[in-house]
Amino acid sequence: MFLLSSCDPKLDTVNPSNQGQDASGNEVTFDFTNYVAVGNSLTAGFSDGALYREGQESSYPALIAEQLQAVGAPVFEQPLMPEGGGANGAVGAGLEGRLILTGFSESGLPVLEREAPSDNPYTAVSNVDSLHNYGVPGLRLIETAAAGLGTLNPFFSRMLSTSDLLSSYQEVIVQSDPTFFTFWLGNNDILGYATSGGVFGVEGNPDLLGLNGITSASAFELTYNTFIENLTADGQTYGVVMNIPDVLQIPFFTAIPWNSLELDSATATVANATIAQLIRGQVTQEVVVTVVLPTVVAGLVSAGVIPESQQESLILAYTQAYIENPSMPQAVGGFSQDLFDQITQIINTELQKDTVVLIINQATQNAITEINQTTPGAIPEFQAGANGLIVQDLNSPTGLKQLTEGEYVLLSASEKLAQLQETIASGGLDLLAILPLLPTDAEVLDKEEVENIETAIEMYNGIIRNVVDDNEFIILYDVYADYEQVIEQGVNDNGVVLTGDFVTGGAFSLDGIHLTPRGYAYVANRLIQTMNREWKLNIPGVNLIDYRAVEYP
Amino acid sequence: MRIRYLVFMVLLGLPLAGWSNGFQVNLQGTRQQGRGNVGYGFRPDASSVFYNPGAMGFLSGSQAVIGGSLIFSNTVFSPLSDADLGIYTDQVYSTDNPLGTPFFAYGVFKPQETSSLSNFTFGVGVFTPFGSSVDWGEDWYGQYALQEISLEAIYIRPAVSYQITESLGIGLTLDFILGGAEVTRGLPINSATVNDPNVNLDGNADVAISFSAGVYFQPSDQWSFGLNYRHGVDVSIVKGDVDLEVPEQLSPLFQGTTFDATLPLPSVIGGGIGYYPTDRLSLGVDVSFITWSDYEELRFDFDAPIGGELSSVSERNYKNSWIFNIGGEYKVTDAFTATAGMYYDLSPVEDGFMSPETPDSDAFGFTAGVAYQVTEKIGINGSFLFLTKRERENIVPSGVETGGVSGTYKSNGFIPSIAVQYSF
Numbered sequence: 001m002f003l004l005s006s007c008d009p010k011l012d013t014v015n016p017s018n019q020g021q022d023a024s025g026n027e028v029t030f031d032f033t034n035y036v037a038v039g040n041s042l043t044a045g046f047s048d049g050a051l052y053r054e055g056q057e058s059s060y061p062a063l064i065a066e067q068l069q070a071v072g073a074p075v076f077e078q079p080l081m082p083e084g085g086g087a088n089g090a091v092g093a094g095l096e097g098r099l100i101l102t103g104f105s106e107s108g109l110p111v112l113e114r115e116a117p118s119d120n121p122y123t124a125v126s127n128v129d130s131l132h133n134y135g136v137p138g139l140r141l142i143e144t145a146a147a148g149l150g151t152l153n154p155f156f157s158r159m160l161s162t163s164d165l166l167s168s169y170q171e172v173i174v175q176s177d178p179t180f181f182t183f184w185l186g187n188n189d190i191l192g193y194a195t196s197g198g199v200f201g202v203e204g205n206p207d208l209l210g211l212n213g214i215t216s217a218s219a220f221e222l223t224y225n226t227f228i229e230n231l232t233a234d235g236q237t238y239g240v241v242m243n244i245p246d247v248l249q250i251p252f253f254t255a256i257p258w259n260s261l262e263l264d265s266a267t268a269t270v271a272n273a274t275i276a277q278l279i280r281g282q283v284t285q286e287v288v289v290t291v292v293l294p295t296v297v298a299g300l301v302s303a304g305v306i307p308e309s310q311q312e313s314l315i316l317a318y319t320q321a322y323i324e325n326p327s328m329p330q331a332v333g334g335f336s337q338d339l340f341d342q343i344t345q346i347i348n349t350e351l352q353k354d355t356v357v358l359i360i361n362q363a364t365q366n367a368i369t370e371i372n373q374t375t376p377g378a379i380p381e382f383q384a385g386a387n388g389l390i391v392q393d394l395n396s397p398t399g400l401k402q403l404t405e406g407e408y409v410l411l412s413a414s415e416k417l418a419q420l421q422e423t424i425a426s427g428g429l430d431l432l433a434i435l436p437l438l439p440t441d442a443e444v445l446d447k448e449e450v451e452n453i454e455t456a457i458e459m460y461n462g463i464i465r466n467v468v469d470d471n472e473f474i475i476l477y478d479v480y481a482d483y484e485q486v487i488e489q490g491v492n493d494n495g496v497v498l499t500g501d502f503v504t505g506g507a508f509s510l511d512g513i514h515l516t517p518r519g520y521a522y523v524a525n526r527l528i529q530t531m532n533r534e535w536k537l538n539i540p541g542v543n544l545i546d547y548r549a550v551e552y553p
Numbered sequence: 554m555r556i557r558y559l560v561f562m563v564l565l566g567l568p569l570a571g572w573s574n575g576f577q578v579n580l581q582g583t584r585q586q587g588r589g590n591v592g593y594g595f596r597p598d599a600s601s602v603f604y605n606p607g608a609m610g611f612l613s614g615s616q617a618v619i620g621g622s623l624i625f626s627n628t629v630f631s632p633l634s635d636a637d638l639g640i641y642t643d644q645v646y647s648t649d650n651p652l653g654t655p656f657f658a659y660g661v662f663k664p665q666e667t668s669s670l671s672n673f674t675f676g677v678g679v680f681t682p683f684g685s686s687v688d689w690g691e692d693w694y695g696q697y698a699l700q701e702i703s704l705e706a707i708y709i710r711p712a713v714s715y716q717i718t719e720s721l722g723i724g725l726t727l728d729f730i731l732g733g734a735e736v737t738r739g740l741p742i743n744s745a746t747v748n749d750p751n752v753n754l755d756g757n758a759d760v761a762i763s764f765s766a767g768v769y770f771q772p773s774d775q776w777s778f779g780l781n782y783r784h785g786v787d788v789s790i791v792k793g794d795v796d797l798e799v800p801e802q803l804s805p806l807f808q809g810t811t812f813d814a815t816l817p818l819p820s821v822i823g824g825g826i827g828y829y830p831t832d833r834l835s836l837g838v839d840v841s842f843i844t845w846s847d848y849e850e851l852r853f854d855f856d857a858p859i860g861g862e863l864s865s866v867s868e869r870n871y872k873n874s875w876i877f878n879i880g881g882e883y884k885v886t887d888a889f890t891a892t893a894g895m896y897y898d899l900s901p902v903e904d905g906f907m908s909p910e911t912p913d914s915d916a917f918g919f920t921a922g923v924a925y926q927v928t929e930k931i932g933i934n935g936s937f938l939f940l941t942k943r944e945r946e947n948i949v950p951s952g953v954e955t956g957g958v959s960g961t962y963k964s965n966g967f968i969p970s971i972a973v974q975y976s977f
Contacts, residue, residue: 009963011944013631013641070643103802494632494949494958495697497741506741529635540643541634543694548743552800 018071020535022238023472030238030537032073036132036178037061038231040188041514043135044155045078049511050098051137051155052086052118058517061133061182063524063542070540078133079125079159085115087122089137091154095121099510101503103553109418110503112510122154128161134173140188141223142215144169174230181231182527184242184479186224186464189215190456194247195513197410197442198449214452217459224467232473238535239474240527243461245483248408248453251502252512253445254487256409256417258388265384267424272382274431278398279371279379283364285326288347289319292356296346306339318343377402389417391439400438406447411502411512413443477530479523491522496544498522506549517547576685576704576911577821577843579876579898580655580938583620583972587922587936588837589880589894593825594779595837596882597769599974602659602678602712605779605825606724607767609661609674610716613976617660620934620972624653628687628912632694632960636948641960646693655681657972676712676726681705682783683732683818689909691749695958696739699909700751706732706758706788706818710765720772726765732758732788734816736853736910740860744800754812754853756793761786763818777827785820785847789813795855809855817847825878832884839878845871845901851910851956867908867956874901880920892922892936900945906955907947912962914945922970930976938968 018030037043037059044051045059056062056078065076081087085097097115105111125131136156143149150157150165157165164172173181193202196212204213231237247253263271297315301308317333318340324330329344331337350356371378380390380402389409393401403409409417420437445453461480468476485491486507487500498519499505502512507519515523525541532539582600585592592604599618601608627648634642657680664670683706691700707730714724735755742750763786771777792811799807825839848871854864880894895918902913922936944963949955 008627008647009629009941009944009965011629011631011645011961011963013961014643016643067643495695495741495956525634529638529640532635532638532640538638538640540641543632543634543642543644545694545696549741550743552742552744553746553802 014540015538016070016540017538018068020537022535023475028238028535030071030535031179031236032068032071034132034177034179035061035065035068035073035076036173036176036181037135038173038181038227039135039184040139041135041137042187043182043184044133044137045135045520046137046514047509047511047516047520048098048100048514049114049509050086050088050096050117051081051121052098053081053083055086055098055509055514055517056080056133058520058547059133059135060520060524060527061135063521063547064182064528065132067524067528067539067542071537076132077127077130079127079131081121082118082123084118087117087154088114089155091122101510101550101552105418107418107421109414110510122158124158124160128159128164131159131176134159134169134176136169138188139169139185140192140215141185141227142189142219144185144227145223170227170230173227178231178237178239180237181239182242182477183228183231183239183474185227186215186220186244186460187247189220189460190244190453191247191513193449193456194445194453195252195410195412197440197444198446198452199442202452214456217456217463220460221463224463228467228471228474232471235473237473240477240531241464241468241474242477242479242527243464244457245480246454246457248445248450249483249487249500250513251500251505251508252411253408254500255411255502255512256389256414257386258403258405258407258409259386260409260417261387261389262421263382263384263387263424268382268384268387271380275380275382275398275400278431279367280360280364283367284351284360285323287356287360287363288322288326288351291359292347292350293318293322293343296343296350299346300343305342314339371397375401377404389439389444391441391444392435393441399435401446403444404447406450408445408450409439410443410445413439416443475530475534477527479526482523482526486522493522493525493544498544503550510550516549518544518549521547576683578655578681578684580622580624580968580970581657581680581682582618583622583934583936583970584892584922584924586622586938586968586970587880587892587894587920587924587934588882589839589878589896589920590918591825591827591837591839591878591880591894593767593781593823593839594769594777595825595827595839595880596777596829596835599659599661599676600657601724601769602661602676602710602726603657603680603682604823605767605769605781606676606712606714606726606765607722607781608769608779609676609712609714609724610663610672610722611769611771612661612663612674615660615662616974616976617658618972618974619656619658620970621654621656622938622968622970624650624655624966624968626650626653626964626966628962628964630694630909630912630958630960630962632958633946633948636959642694644694646689646695649688649690651686651688653684653686655684657681672716674714674716674722674724676710676714676724678708678710678712680708680710682708685911687910687912691739691751694960695909697741698738698956698958699736700739701737702735702910704732704734704816706730714767720770722769724767724769728763728765728783728786730758730761730763730786730788730818732761732816734758734790734793734814740799742799742803747798747800750799751797752807752859753796753798754793754814755796756790756812756814758788758790758816761788761818775829777829779823779825779827781821781823783821783823785818785844787815787817789815792856795859797859806861807859808857809859811856813854814852816851819844819847834881834883836881837879839876839896841876841878843874843876843901846873847871848901866954868906868953869908869955870903870906871901872903874899882924888926890924892924893920895919905948905950905953906957907945907962908955908957912942912945912964914943914962914964916940916942932974932976934970934972934974936970938966938970940966940968 045056047055097117204210321329378396490499498507597608599616659678686703712726740750765783767781823841878896942964
């Protein structure tokens with residue numbers, strides 16, 4: 001039996017090689033002895049809302065480097081986090097560890113919890129002098145030339161020796177003297193704007209050096225060119241650059257569809273009536289203040305109830321009290337409560353009169369027409385089935401805005417919206433209860449913000465394309481196309497299916513932005529395939545099945 | 554009675570392993586296996602109940618035989634990481650197949666020449682011409698396609714032959730087919746609490762009924778010819794058990810409890826020639842044609858959704874295939890005979906449609922055997938088969954759900970066999 005089993009069939013299929021060709025077809029022996037990964041959180045292996053050890057161990061650079069060991073690369077050094085939940089990037093009170101999935105709510109929504117952070121997560125690592133993975137969570141391309149980033153970004157500072165603390169990111173990278181590099185920067189030059197709902201505008205938050213803004217094309221181009229030139233200046237360093245995926249397709253922006261407000265027809269009717277009542281109420285107030293009240297006070301003056309000298313101050317005082325409490329204005333300005341009650345009574349009688357009702361009806365109609373013309377969506381319209389979500393909008397005359405197709409709700413609004421659905425389902429349509437549950441401007445992207453994002457991505461990718469075309473030492477891995485493929489069609493890699501669906505899709509981690517280990521393995525494989533194709537190398541890929549997707553309880 | 558005992562053992566579900574192409578198991582006679590599995594038109598024995606019932610009447614008397622084989626088989630697989638460029642990952646996976654032990658038992662009863670039934674010969678057989686047993690384990694590359702499968706089909710066959718003339722016999726059989734299947738697939742779920750989320754489908758087939766027919770012609774002492782037809786039949790499992798291991802939170806997505814499935818067993822048309830140039834030397838050839846094109850898809854229908862799907866369909870798209878056998882026997886002494894042969898078994902699986910359950914490719918079989926007549930009544934046969942399947946690259950075609958994975962397979966097998974025969 002031992003004899004028999006020793007005669008197992010043999011396969012001789014693997015033949016790794018770093019002998020390839022450069023862009024002009026010259027034979028090149030690629031030198032992978034110092035592979036340096038340049039990038040942000042996606043390069044660091046950030047996942048589930050934190051940088052933690054398991055995510056780092058399956059970062060795409062780590063997986064690529066493992067395959068490169070077959071062709072002479074050394075062990076890949078990463079700035080590994082201490083054991084535990086890792087860190088989300090916050091310092092002090094907001095510091096938390098990774099997200100974990102604990103189950104699903106009754107309505108089928110994932111229930112997420114934060115793990116405790118690792119102890120002293122930002123302490124400098126011991127291998128600062130031999131690091132290969134320089135992925136820095138939060139890093140924007142625009143910051144890479146700035147000195148002193150190490151004092152601002154805790155993930156960067158832990159990767160630096162004390163003498164480098166004030167060096168720029170570019171200086172640190174060039175100093176590490178790569179023989180080969182991968183380069184994936186630029187995502188955060190748009191992502192901060194997108195994940196903050198564009199709330200600070202394209203210039204970003206002035207208090208935080210323009211953070212959460214959109215990097216201008218000219219600044220992007222200049223920084224990108226300089227960085228790549230510095231890396232390839234020695235004439236023997238090769239690299240792969242990656243472009244910017246369409247951030248609006250990732251689950252953080254798609255998990256909650258714009259029209260995810262589900263109503264039955266009875267609720268829709270009540271909601272429409274409530275909105276109509278809201279507008280009519282506002283119009284009525286306006287009619288009372290501008291038309292009815294002056295007439296009533298004039299009547300009181302001519303009846304001798306009050307002196308003419310007090311006519312104007314009474315109108316002002318009552319208006320103020322009425323806006324505060326329309327049903328029972330409380331006397332102010334030295335007038336008696338009896339007088340106020342008398343006015344209120346007369347106004348209420350006036351409001352019953354057909355002529356006044358007619359005026360209010362007409363004014364309501366005019367107001368609706370005007371609002372619909374000037375700020376579409378400010379008066380929501382509900383129907384049975386899926387409805388555009390309602391968000392708070394300070395610029396809207398109603399204070400509300402209904403989303404339309406092409407606008408996005410951020411995953412960060414999911415808890416509020418779950419409560420909103422629950423409130424509506426339990427029959428509560430009280431505006432005061434609902435209003436605080438509506439997403440704010442910081443939790444949605446409107447059409448203009450979406451256009452800003454799409455324009456920027458297009459420009460960035462055009463710039464990256466040009467840089468690649470002009471430099472014979474670098475090739476492009478079109479990760480934009482792979483994201484699109486995974487999200488729009490799904491990918492089936494030998495039974496391992498990846499889609500863009502939140503939690504169940506397998507590619508994206510629980511934060512809806514970063515990838516799962518399996519998602520990173522896919523990126524690693526596709527990058528290796530690009531190298532094999534462009535440079536005629538033979539580097540084996542990894543098996544996706546060996547890397548996990550989202551972990552269920 | 555011995556035969557009944559054996560039937561009982563087989564029905565208890567001894568593990569079987571398919572070791573011919575498709576999921577055929579061509580291990581129905583130790584003596585035949587020793588000479589390249591030649592049996593349709595070659596010198597009959599009790600195994601003719603399987604190979605050609607038309608030859609039963611040519612036995613000199615009644616005879617019973619029981620025997621079985623041990624299948625030591627192994628398949629290795631190396632996954633492609635880039636099918637376009639033909640680049641492989643650096644991992645190789647290997648099956649851990651259970652030892653296959655197909656058995657057979659046949660009895661041929663010849664009425665006395667004075668009997669009014671003397672032109673008839675009666676036979677009974679139990680054998681396993683189809684089956685498959687492959688275990689890739691839980692953690693292998695294609696675990697979502699297949700972790701483990703075992704298929705089995707057991708034939709219980711009464712047979713009768715009629716001697717038209719001294720040199721021409723015909724035979725007919727009625728086949729009762731029992732069977733079952735068990736398939737385990739991994740589910741693409743990672744869980745902190747469930748170690749290996751998977752779905753296990755296990756069911757017994759309803760009894761299927763079919764038939765076979767054969768003709769045997771022996772015009773002279775030097776030549777014999779045989780033809781055999783075994784009729785194909787669909788074997789169906791109704792309401793087999795679905796056993797799911799999934800995290801509790803996902804159970805709303807995995808509601809299925811039973812499944813239905815149908816597996817077609819193909820028809821086999823075979824012909825063979827025996828040639829006996831001297832008293833000591835005899836030679837034979839066989840050709841089989843198998844209607845594997847009946848096997849279009851492997852389909853499981855569930856009573857309620859499993860992972861959102863009410864059915865699981867894998868394209869099989871088999872084509873009809875052939876087996877060519879050649880072999881011979883040499884009588885060293887009156888009691889001792891040596892045999893040898895080989896065969897070539899063409900795969901019914903089209904390029905790109907290989908699946909982990911039948912990692913099929915064209916196969917060569919090399920065989921040798923001995924036969925020893927211990928007493929006038931008792932004989933022992935032993936044989937050894939070495940089978941090697943060609944290394945074959947499989948690239949799953951895009952847009953087709955084959956349930957397969959892309960990479961290269963290679964398989965071989967070592968199959969010793971032994972049988973005891975008793976004449977009376």
